[in-house]
Amino acid sequence: MSYFARKIGFLLIVLVAVTFLAAALIRLLPGDPATVIAGASGATEEELDQVRADLGLDDPLPVQYVGWLGDAVQLDLGRSYISKLEVRDTISDRAPVSFQLMLYAQIITLLIAVPLGVFTAYKAGTRFDRTANGITFAFLSLPNFVLGFLLIYLFAVKWNLLPASDYQPLSDSIGGNLKGLLLPALSLGLGQVAVYSRLLRVDMIATLQEDYVTMAKAKGLPIRRVLWRHALRPSSLGLLTVVGVNVGSLIGGAVVVEQVFQIPGVGLGLIGAIQARDYIVLQGLVAFVAIVYVLVNFSVDVLYAVLDPRVRHARASAA
Amino acid sequence: MDTRNEQQMPAGEIVSQGRLVGAMPDPARLSRRRFLRASAAAGVGAAALVACGDDDDGPATGGETTTGTGAPSTTGGDTGPTVAATNPTGAAAVTTEATLAPLPDPIPGGRLIYGLEGENSQGFNPTTARFGLAGIMIGRAIFDPLMLPDDTGHNQPFLAESVAPNADFTEWVITLRPNITFHDGTPLNSAALKANLDGHLASFLTRQALLPVASVDIVDDLTTSVKMNTPWAVFDSLLSGQFSFVAAPSMLADVDNGGANPVGTGPFIFKEWQLDSHLIATKNPNYWREGLPYLEEIEFRPIIDVATRTAALRAGDIDLYHTNNPGEIVEFRDDDNFQVAESDAYAETNYVMLNTAKPPFDDVTVRQALAYASNVEEFNTIRNKGIVAASNGPFSPGQLGFLEDNGYPQFDLDKAQELLAGRDITFTLASTPDTFNVENNNLMKAQWERAGFTVELATFEQAALINNALFGDFEAYYFRLYGGLDPDNYYHFLSGANAGEIGAIALNFGRWKNAEWDDLMNRGRASGDPAERKEIYEAANRVHASDVPNVYFFYTRWAIIAKNDVADLVKYELPDGGFNLPLEIGRHQVAQLWVNPDA
Numbered sequence A: 001m002s003y004f005a006r007k008i009g010f011l012l013i014v015l016v017a018v019t020f021l022a023a024a025l026i027r028l029l030p031g032d033p034a035t036v037i038a039g040a041s042g043a044t045e046e047e048l049d050q051v052r053a054d055l056g057l058d059d060p061l062p063v064q065y066v067g068w069l070g071d072a073v074q075l076d077l078g079r080s081y082i083s084k085l086e087v088r089d090t091i092s093d094r095a096p097v098s099f100q101l102m103l104y105a106q107i108i109t110l111l112i113a114v115p116l117g118v119f120t121a122y123k124a125g126t127r128f129d130r131t132a133n134g135i136t137f138a139f140l141s142l143p144n145f146v147l148g149f150l151l152i153y154l155f156a157v158k159w160n161l162l163p164a165s166d167y168q169p170l171s172d173s174i175g176g177n178l179k180g181l182l183l184p185a186l187s188l189g190l191g192q193v194a195v196y197s198r199l200l201r202v203d204m205i206a207t208l209q210e211d212y213v214t215m216a217k218a219k220g221l222p223i224r225r226v227l228w229r230h231a232l233r234p235s236s237l238g239l240l241t242v243v244g245v246n247v248g249s250l251i252g253g254a255v256v257v258e259q260v261f262q263i264p265g266v267g268l269g270l271i272g273a274i275q276a277r278d279y280i281v282l283q284g285l286v287a288f289v290a291i292v293y294v295l296v297n298f299s300v301d302v303l304y305a306v307l308d309p310r311v312r313h314a315r316a317s318a319a
Numbered sequence B: 001m002d003t004r005n006e007q008q009m010p011a012g013e014i015v016s017q018g019r020l021v022g023a024m025p026d027p028a029r030l031s032r033r034r035f036l037r038a039s040a041a042a043g044v045g046a047a048a049l050v051a052c053g054d055d056d057d058g059p060a061t062g063g064e065t066t067t068g069t070g071a072p073s074t075t076g077g078d079t080g081p082t083v084a085a086t087n088p089t090g091a092a093a094v095t096t097e098a099t100l101a102p103l104p105d106p107i108p109g110g111r112l113i114y115g116l117e118g119e120n121s122q123g124f125n126p127t128t129a130r131f132g133l134a135g136i137m138i139g140r141a142i143f144d145p146l147m148l149p150d151d152t153g154h155n156q157p158f159l160a161e162s163v164a165p166n167a168d169f170t171e172w173v174i175t176l177r178p179n180i181t182f183h184d185g186t187p188l189n190s191a192a193l194k195a196n197l198d199g200h201l202a203s204f205l206t207r208q209a210l211l212p213v214a215s216v217d218i219v220d221d222l223t224t225s226v227k228m229n230t231p232w233a234v235f236d237s238l239l240s241g242q243f244s245f246v247a248a249p250s251m252l253a254d255v256d257n258g259g260a261n262p263v264g265t266g267p268f269i270f271k272e273w274q275l276d277s278h279l280i281a282t283k284n285p286n287y288w289r290e291g292l293p294y295l296e297e298i299e300f301r302p303i304i305d306v307a308t309r310t311a312a313l314r315a316g317d318i319d320l321y322h323t324n325n326p327g328e329i330v331e332f333r334d335d336d337n338f339q340v341a342e343s344d345a346y347a348e349t350n351y352v353m354l355n356t357a358k359p360p361f362d363d364v365t366v367r368q369a370l371a372y373a374s375n376v377e378e379f380n381t382i383r384n385k386g387i388v389a390a391s392n393g394p395f396s397p398g399q400l401g402f403l404e405d406n407g408y409p410q411f412d413l414d415k416a417q418e419l420l421a422g423r424d425i426t427f428t429l430a431s432t433p434d435t436f437n438v439e440n441n442n443l444m445k446a447q448w449e450r451a452g453f454t455v456e457l458a459t460f461e462q463a464a465l466i467n468n469a470l471f472g473d474f475e476a477y478y479f480r481l482y483g484g485l486d487p488d489n490y491y492h493f494l495s496g497a498n499a500g501e502i503g504a505i506a507l508n509f510g511r512w513k514n515a516e517w518d519d520l521m522n523r524g525r526a527s528g529d530p531a532e533r534k535e536i537y538e539a540a541n542r543v544h545a546s547d548v549p550n551v552y553f554f555y556t557r558w559a560i561i562a563k564n565d566v567a568d569l570v571k572y573e574l575p576d577g578g579f580n581l582p583l584e585i586g587r588h589q590v591a592q593l594w595v596n597p598d599a
Helices: A003-030 A033-041 A045-054 A061-072 A086-122 A127-141 A145-159 A174-208 A213-218 A223-235 A237-260 A266-275 A280-305 A309-316 B004-010 B009-018 B133-142 B189-200 B249-253 B307-317 B326-332 B363-371 B376-383 B413-420 B435-451 B462-471 B487-494 B515-526 B529-549
Strands: B109-117 B147-149 B153-156 B161-165 B171-176 B215-222 B223-228 B268-274 B276-285 B297-302 B318-321 B338-345 B349-354 B426-431 B452-457 B476-481 B550-555 B558-563
Touching: A003 A061, A003 A280, A003 B349, A033 A045, A033 B550, A061 A280, A086 A127, A086 A223, A086 A237, A086 A266, A086 A280, A127 A174, A145 A237, A145 B307, A174 A213, A174 A223, A174 A237, A213 A223, A223 A237, A237 A266, A237 A280, B009 B223, B009 B435, B109 B133, B109 B307, B133 B268, B133 B276, B133 B297, B153 B161, B171 B189, B189 B215, B189 B223, B189 B249, B268 B426, B297 B487, B307 B318, B307 B326, B326 B558, B349 B363, B363 B413, B363 B550, B376 B435, B376 B550, B413 B435, B426 B435, B426 B462, B435 B452, B435 B476, B462 B476, B487 B515, B487 B529, B515 B529
Parallel strands: B109 B297, B109 B318, B426 B452, B426 B476
Antiparallel strands: B147 B153, B161 B171, B171 B223, B215 B223, B268 B276, B276 B297, B318 B558, B338 B558, B349 B476, B349 B550
16 A cells, blocks of 8 residues: 555544544533523423434434535535534635634744754853743743733734734735734744754754764855755754644644634634534534644655655665 | 603603713813713613523623612703713712713714624524624614614614504504615515514524514504513513514525525625624615714624733724723723723623522522622622622612612621521532633632532533523522513513423523512513502512522623724614613614714
8 A cells, every 4th residue: 555545544534533533522511502502592392302303413423423424525514503604614714714823823933943943053052042942931831822912912002013803814915914913823833932943953963963064064164054054954854743743732722822812713613613512513623623634744744755865765665 | 653661661760760871972071081981870771682681582601790780860861861970889970071062973984893792603693593792783783673772761663663552462563664675675564574573483592582472463564463462561672682673584584594694774784794703794875864874884893802802992903892891991991092881771680590499599598698698899899890789689770670778688797607507508609611700709609608608619611501500400600691671571581480390491590489479570561550560570679689599799880992083982863862772781873883083
């Protein structure tokens, strides 16, 4: 079986497992969509049963799940029990928002972490290294929402430079979109700078002790060229892996950050679906998140092979 | 215009119960310190709730709220709603710089962004969606209500030309104004109204509040008859909330997509809605009220987090918002850059709901002991910045039946301990996990444990909390409910007929049964005599207070906070003269809003 076929098979198994577990777990919670929709308004138990029947909630979970899966493979993810909106439309509305947020967060993180990692490796043990270490770990120790409120206070309220809650779609205004997502992206990304930069620093320190680096220095190459052209690339494999794996924590962080900044992304949708016991929306969003997560990790594996020929050769030998 | 309201609730009576707020700032005077405090401490106002609290049909479980108490004050005048800035604790009057001087002539055009405390996630079909405050505000932009309360708290015809009962209140006739069209071009007529009312009668969401309605019949093109199966003297008190919105038949017929694409007769035409993000509506050029609305466009933006909402206003992301958070209200009260309109008239009550169908609260002495152990003054000082008033029952300031002293137990630790008589009473107090609620719960626990109770704390998500309440699976819940234009509005939440057994669904969550209360509430529903109704509901209030089915803490205080250039926050003239109640449980009109460039 080819590498890709195995990966796709793995993806399918993960999707089924994740969506089924999500469907099962949320049903363990007290309350159900019928009582959310009608319970507090005086509906009788018979009427609640009717609501459940109308929504297909009176079938056993496996039956409900298989029915949902059958429709999902045809890209019919159903309609929200609560808002009546198509889940497919909900995902297509929300996914780009979260994607932009996470992309901006990753870009900001990498823009800060890579130079910082390189220079702290070069200046390892110096005051600069220790200071950078302290600052980045301070950001890491701050929960996303605390950082979010701090940034809102400083940039929105005190200095009036950026909005506190003003998401604008990219199609409406590029500038508005960037302004609206800058603080959320910083809230999401700043904490990760410590992880990325320290990881790169460690790998860089090891790389800088390699013979070929010593050789490059001996040849008189400028240190900037040594660092960025010869040492960074082989040192970035660990960083790349973490960037891929970190998508999971970014999604988790986005749930909080989207709520703080009222950004209409997948995270806010997940919270709403859980609170309203909107199983059908939850399953759709969880399936989407799982697909993204697996695909990102798959892409990282491929990039790994591109960046490090040894990985390619090892796979070729194994095959 | 129907005059039945005057018969039922004469102005003098309203005056004696408290007053309103409202206040039109003089831009010249307020340019230095833009501060509009419309403080309806006891007041006027009303709220035409469909069923309860801030959600027309469902309870609000806990919340960040506050209140004011009743203190009489002034009345309305020709220039607009009047000011009665009162100390919410009912003592001396608080500062107000608002005057009755009118603003300059409104300038048409512009756009405002209105921050909402929540999202109306069920969409905007009035017959199938639960309208919280967010839904009501959007509804008032896109739909029109059949009636609106005037500044004395009586519903007056709005989309309806008249709403009149027969002699024994078994039939009400609603006559619509002529020549009004929906945004889709179809006419507003009795067929459309019947489609809406029939939709409510068939809806398990809204039907409960309309149980006395037997049928809806078309009399002619603009006249509709609503027949009752029992005399219902205050049917019209419901006709300014969710029930009053008349949606286009085409919208009601589109079961899947209608709720997300509302079509009404209102001042603004729906443009787009993105769940959790925004709803945009544009000016209706053919609006039946000439000259309105002033704005070209209005955007509603849900911002659920309190801190973010406050920051969004300060950063200029939004222009105004509503809130019931005491911290926010206090923060903006003395800020020259913003104006604040406040009211607690007819407001919801914040209380601890007790399950009276099982131990320990099936024992009235335990309930009384808990009430005596509750130091409400301390609670409101610590938790509500001292800007709210202590509540003593479901009857809120301004409402018929409200009494400053109804016999409800006042804080007395010795009395609480005496009633407990050394018994070891342990129970669980729960609420939603909202930080504000959890902090409240901790203070209550501390107070009650001083008297000898043992209190466990728990939190549940809203869905679980409602579910547990419905099936009686709780001991004590922190809740926010009741309020409204008339005590009949929460009839079904305290009716013994709705107090099911533990494990069976019941809308009377606390399962409190009191035959005397039921009898009084039934008599109040059927009576059209204002004096008799006053007497009935005051008696009901005393019955409720003596039996202590709940432990009461405070009345909700609502506020609209806006930038200074937002003009005519709460000043809205009714079509037949007079002014709309300035602020009723956080609700106000939006057609009259305009942007004042000179502010």
